[in-house]
Amino acid sequence: MADEFILETEGLTKEFAGFFAVRDVALKVRRGSIHALIGPNGAGKTTCFNLLTKFLKPSAGKILYKGQDITSMAPADVARLGLVRSFQISAVFPHMTALENVRVALQRQHGSSFDFWRSKSVLNQFNDRARELLNDVGLSEFANTPAVEMAYGRKRALEIATTLALDPEMMLLDEPMAGMGHEDIDKIAALIKRISAKYTILMVEHNLSVVANLSDIITVLTRGQVLAQGHYSELTKDERVKEAYLGAGHA
Amino acid sequence: MKKSIASLLLGTALAVTTAGAAFAQDKTVKIGALSDQSGLYADLGGPGSTLAAQMAVEDSGLAAKGWKIDIISGDHQNKPDIGTAIARQWFDVDKVDIIVDVPNSGVALAVNNVVKEKNGVYINSGAATSDLTNAQCSPNTVHWTYDTYMLAHTTGQALVKAGGDTWFFLTADYAFGAALERDTTAVITANGGKVVGGVKHPLNTPDFSSFLLQAQASKAKIIGLANAGGDTTNTIKQAAEFGIVKGGQKLAALLLFLTDVKAIGLETAQGLNFTETFYWDMNDQTRAFSKRFSEKMKNGAMPTMVQAGVYAGVRHYLKALDALGGNPHDGVKVVDKMKSMPTEDELFGKGEIQPNGRTIHNAYLFEVKKPSESKGPWDFYKLVGTVSGDQAFTPLSESKCALLKK
Amino acid sequence: MPETAMAEAPAKAATGGNILQVRNLEAWYGESHILHGINFEVNAGEVVTLLGRNGAGKTTTLKSIMGIIGKRAGSIKFNNQDIIRATSDKIARMGIAFCPEERGIFSSLDVRENLLLPPVVRPGGLPLEQIFDLFPNLKERLNSQGTKLSGGEQQMLAIARILRTGASFLMLDEPTEGLAPVIIQQIGHTIARLKKEGFTILLVEQNFRFASTVADRYYVVEHGKIIDGFSNAELAANMDKLHTYLGV
C-alpha cells in the first residue's frame, strides 16, 4: 500500500568489512506521522539514516519511497522527489546570511539555478517566502545575520527552515536535539510538532524521553536490528527495550 | 649576471639622460644583447654573447671617433612573450638600435617581427631556424653563424662522401627536427646515400634506449641525430652505453656546440662528426681572440660559434656605422649598408651578407678527438673538412625570401 | 571518599589519594566551546564513571585529559603533575591509556599488530598470557585483519591493547556501546578484574546499569559541567534524578 506508507525498506543491510552496522531492517513509515528511530549509541541509527538518504550504499535490501524503488538513486535526486534530510551536525552555509541560506533552497525548484548571466537580484522574489519561513522557526530578526555567527540552536532552526523551503513531503531529521539544552529542546520539539501537520517526519534520536510525546510511532534499533516497535507507552513496558537502554548486568 | 642587472638598470637611467642628446649628436648607439641568460642556451650564448659584443665594441675603435656605444643585456628566458616584451621596451623606452644574439628559434622569430616593426637592426647568431632568411626574412635582419639548412648540407654531404651511405635518423618530433631531417635526407640522396629508417622521439626525452635499440637494429652506417641540446647529449651518452659506436655505427650530430662536447666529455663524445662555423683553435687570430675572451669569462670558457658570431656581427655593424658616419637609427638603411660591404673578420674570415640577410662564410666539419689526443681542457676538435659558404648555405635561388622578388 | 558533588566543593579533595585532579577544565572544538569548567578527581584504584546525555561533554573530558583536543584551559593534575600543556604522547608515557568510543581498531593492521601497537611506557603491564586469559577470543584471531572482528571482539581488542603498556590509569569511552548483553557482561567482568589488579579506571557510560556493576562513584556531566556526583551506594536514591538528567 504505497498510499498508506510513504517510505518502506525491505531487508536493508549495511556491512562494513565484516561488521553489520545495519542488518535486515524492515521499516514502514506511515504518511503524515512522526516516526522516531531510536536506540542506544552504536545501534546503527545514523547508518540507517544515511542509507535512507542515499549517502551510503546499502549492501543488500530495498528502499521504496512512495512505492518507487529509490535504492540506487543519487542523493540529490532523492531530495528532488521530496525526501529531504537534515544533518547531525548543523548543516548550514556558514558564510551566507540566514535569508540566503533559505533562498538557496527556494531557488532550486524555480529552475533558474544554472543562470549565470542574470543578477542574483532575481532571487529577491523569494525574499518574502524566505522571511515567512524564517518567521516560522522564530528567526525573523536574524535574516541578515551570517549563519556562522548564529547560536547553535538557531542554526538548527535555520536548517529546518531551509529544509521546509523545499516543501518536501517527508523530512528525515538526524538527532535534531543533539547537543541542546532543555530550553532549546522544547522549542525544537514544538517546531517539529507544528510542521508535522504538513509533512511526514522520520527522526533519529538517541533519547527515548525526547521523542516520548512527539512521535506517533517509535522503532527501537539495537545492534543494527529492529528490536521493537510501537508507541512510547508500549515500549516503556517492554523489558527488552529497558534492557537495551539501561543495560544488562543486573539480573 | 650582476653586471647585466647593473647595466640594465643603468641603461634605463642612461636612456632618459641620453635620449635627448642622441638626436643632436647622432653618434650614440645602443646595443641590446638579448639572450637566454641562465637556461638551456646560457652556456652557448648568454653572458658570453654580451661579452663578445662588448669586445667587438672595444675592438672597433669607434669610441675614438666620437661614438658613444652602450650595451645592455636581457634574459628572454626562452619565452617568446618575454623576448618580445623586452625587445619592445628596449626600442620604445631604452632607445636601443640593435638587438643581437637571441638563441631559441621561437623567440628569435618573435623578436624578428618587433625589430621590423620598430625599424631596428637585428643580428641573430644563436637561432637555428632558416626561416629568418626565408619565409620570415626582414630588411632589418642579418642572420650570422649557422642555420638548419647549413647544418644539413655540410655534415650530411661530408659523411656520405666519406662512405657513410646508409642513414638512420633519430629526430626530435617538432618543426626543428623535421626540417633538419628533411634537408639532410635530401643531401644524402643527392649524394647517392640512402636513408634506411628513422624514428621520431618527443622533445626532452630523458631515455633514448628504445630508439637507440631500433637504430642499432637498422644496421645503418650512420645514425643521424636531428635533435638539439639535452636531447642530443643524452642520445650520445646513451649510445655509448649501448655500445653503438663500438659496434661500428657512427653518430652524426647535426647540431652540437663546443659546450655540449664539454658537458658530454671526450670519453663519450670521441669520434663524433658535426659541423661548426667557428672553433677557437683554427688559427692564430682565433686563438688570440679566444684567449682574450676566455680570460674574461667567469668559468674560463672558450667562445662558442654563437658567441663568435655575435662578435663578428657587431664588428661588421660598427663598420657599417663608421662608413655611414652617423645617424644610426634607421635600421633598414644600416642593414642595407651592411649588405653592401663584404664581411671580413678574424673569426670567420671573408664572406658576404646576401640580400635576404643570410651571412655566408665557411663551415667546417669536425671530429671529436680521443681523450688521448686532447692536450688541454678545451682541446676537443680536429678539422676534417671545409665547406665553402656558397655550398653550405641556402643558394639565393632556393630562398623563399620576399625581399629577393623586388 | 568524597561523596558530594565535587563541582561545588573542590577544596575538600584530598590530594594524597588523588591520582587525577581536574580543575576548571575548559575545552574547545574549533570555535565551539564544549567544556565550561569541569571539576572532579579520581583516586587511585577507583572506578569512576561519567554519566550524561549525548553531547554533554563526557567524551570531550576524556579527550582533554588525553591531550587530543584542540584547545584546553584549566588544570589537569596527574600524579600531582600538571599535564594541561603536555602533548598526548607525553601524557601517554606518564601512564594514562585511552580506549576511544569508536574503538580505533586499525583496519590496515592485523589483530596481532593492533594488540602490540601501543608501546610499553613503563613496567607493570599485563603480560600477553594474562591478556589472552582475559580475552581468549583474541588469541584465536591473531592473524585476521583488525576490522574483520565482530564488534565485541573489537572492543576487547581495544581494551586489551592498552593493558600491556604499563599504564595504570585507563580511560574507557563507552565500552559497551552497541554490544550484545553477553559481551557486555564479559566486559564488566574484565573491568572488575582490572580493578582488582590495581588499575584505576575512568569510564564514560550511557548504560548506567552496566556502570553500576563496576563503578565506585559517578559524576553527571551536562552542558560541559559536572552537575552532580554520588557514590555507588547512593545510586538507588538518586535514580529519579538520574532519569531526568539522562532523559531515559
Place this chain on the structure above:
Amino acid sequence: MQALYAQLLVGLINGSFYALLSLGLAVIFGMLNIINFAHGALYMMGAFVAYFLLNLGGISYWWALLFAPIIVGIFGMILERTMLKFLTGLDHLYGLLLTFGIALIVQGVFQNFFGSSGLPYAIPDQLKGGMNLGFMFLPIYRGWVVIFSLVVCLATWFLIEKTRLGAYLRAATENPTLVRAFGINVPRMITLTYGLGVGLAALAGVLSAPINQVRPLMGADLIIVVFAVVVIGGMGSIMGSIITGFALGVIEGLTKYFYPEASNTVVFVLMVLVLLVKPTGLTGRAA
C-alpha cells in the same frame, strides 16, 4: 619478437624510476596527506648530491647510493619541520601549493649555479659495459637499475607492511591522533616519513645520474608523468604504486616501439581512459 623483448626490458628500466618516485609520493601522501610537488626537485637534488660527492669529496657512486638519500632526506626533514608542519589541518591543496613553491626555489637555485645543460656523471667502473642477451645488448648498469630498484621497492614494502615500525606508520596513516595518544611521537614519525619518501626520490636521482645528465630540470617534467601514474594507480596501497609504476614504464616502452610519436603522451592518455572507466583509479581510495 626479439625487439619486443628488448623494449619490454627497456620499459622496465623507466618503470623503476616511476615506481620509486610514486612509491615515495604514496608514502608521503599516506602520512602527511600532501601531494609532494617538490618530489621531482628532490629527485634532482639526489643526482646533484651524488655529483658533488664524487667531484668534491671523491666519494664513489656506491657510497652516494647511501649518502645522497640521507643528505636529501635530512633536507626534506628540515623542510617538513620548518614549513610543511604548519599546514596541519589546512586544506590539502595548500600542501600542493607549498611544495610547488619549494620545487620552484630548489630548481631555480640549481639552475642559477649550474645552468641548464647538465653535468656528466660516469657509470661506476664495476657496472660498465654490457652483456649480450641474445635479443639485445643490455648495458649492465641498466640491468642493475632494474634489480636494485626492485629490491628497494620490495624492501620499502616489507618495512611498511611487515615491521613494527611499519605498523606504527600504517596506524598513524589511519588515525594519527590515537596513535599519538598511545605514546608515540607522531610528529617525529611524520618528519621521518617525509624524510623516507624524499630519500626514495633522491635514491632514484642517484640511480638516474649516470644514465641521464645531472640537470636542474631533470625532475620537473618527470614529476608530472609520475602524477599521472599516481592518478592511474590511485594512492591505495604501497604495492599498488610499485606495480603501477613498473607497468606504466613497460607500456611506455612498448609505445616507443610501436608508435613513438605517442610515447610522451601515452601515460596521460591512459590516465584519461582509466578516469573515464574507473574514476577512483585502479587501486585508489577516495580523495
Place this chain on the structure above:
Amino acid sequence: MTALTDDTLPVTPRAMRDEMIVFVVMALLLVAVPFSGIYPFFVMQALCFALLACAFNLLIGYGGLLSFGHAMFMGTAGYCSAHALKVWALPPELGILVGIVAAFGLSLITGFISIRRQGIYFSMITLALSQLLYFIYLQAPFTHGEDGIQGIPQGHMFGVLDLSKPTVLYYVVLVGFLAGFLLIYRIINSPFGEVLKSIRENEPRAISLGYRTDQYKFLAFVLSGTLAGFAGALKVFVAQNASLTDVHWTMSGEVVLMTLVGGLGTIFGPVVGAFAIIAMQQYLAGFGQWVTVIQGSIFVICVLTFRRGVVGEVAHYFRRSL
C-alpha cells in the same frame, strides 16, 4: 579541515557598494594609463593575465577546485585565434571568437574527465591533461612547434579599429578585460553563483537540498575555461604570437601564483596578483632564473603566512569583501 576559502568574509549588504567603488576606481586608473607615461604594453599584458587569473579564481575561489592546468585554455585559444587570424585571415573579432569557441570545447572535454575527482586528484588530473595537450601542440603542425605562430596580423576590429596602433589596441584590450571581469562578477553574483557558493560552503547539504553538485561544478569549470580562453585570444593581439610557453605547466603555476598572491576568492585579488607578478617578471628579468626562485619564495610565504593574499588581507582588515 580548513577549506581554501574559509577566510573569505560573508557578503554584507554594504559589500556591493564597496565593490562598485573599487571597480570604478580601477577602471578609471586603467583608462588613464595611456596618458600616464606607463608603458602600455606592460599593462596590456598584465590585463590579459589578470583576466586569466580572474577566470581561474572563479573555479578555485568560488568552486573550491584548484586547476593546475589552466594555461591550457589560454594557450589553446591563443593558438586557434592566431591560426584563424594568420592562416584564415579572419577579422579580429572573429579570430577572438574562434579562440573562445576552442577553449569552450576544450573545457567541455577536460571538465568531463577531471570533474570526477576532487581535491588534489583534481589538481593532478588537470595538470596531467595540460601536459598531454602541451605534447600534442608540440607535435601538431599548425602550431609550428617550438617556433610558435609568429607575426600575427592585428588587423582592424569591426573594420574600423586599427589594432596596430598601440593606443587603440590598449583600449580594445581594456574593454575586453573589463567585459570579462564584469561577466565574472555577474557569474559570482548570479543565481548560479549563489548555488556554487553554497556548494563550496557545504557540499553534502547542497546535495541534500537536491542540487546535483557535479553539474554546477562542471558549468563553473566550463565558464572558467572559456573565459581563460578569452584572455588567451586577447593576448594574441598584444604579443602577436602564440607559443608553447602559454601551454606549458609553468604558466599554469604562474596563474595559481597570481591568484594566491592577490587573494583566492576575492574579486579584485587576481587582478592585483597578475599586475604584481607580471611587473616582477618584467623588472626582474635581468635576474635570470632568480625570478623562479623569487616566485617560489612568494608561493611559500603566501601559503605559510599570507593565505588570504594581498586583497584578502586588506579586505579582512577593513572587514569588507573585495
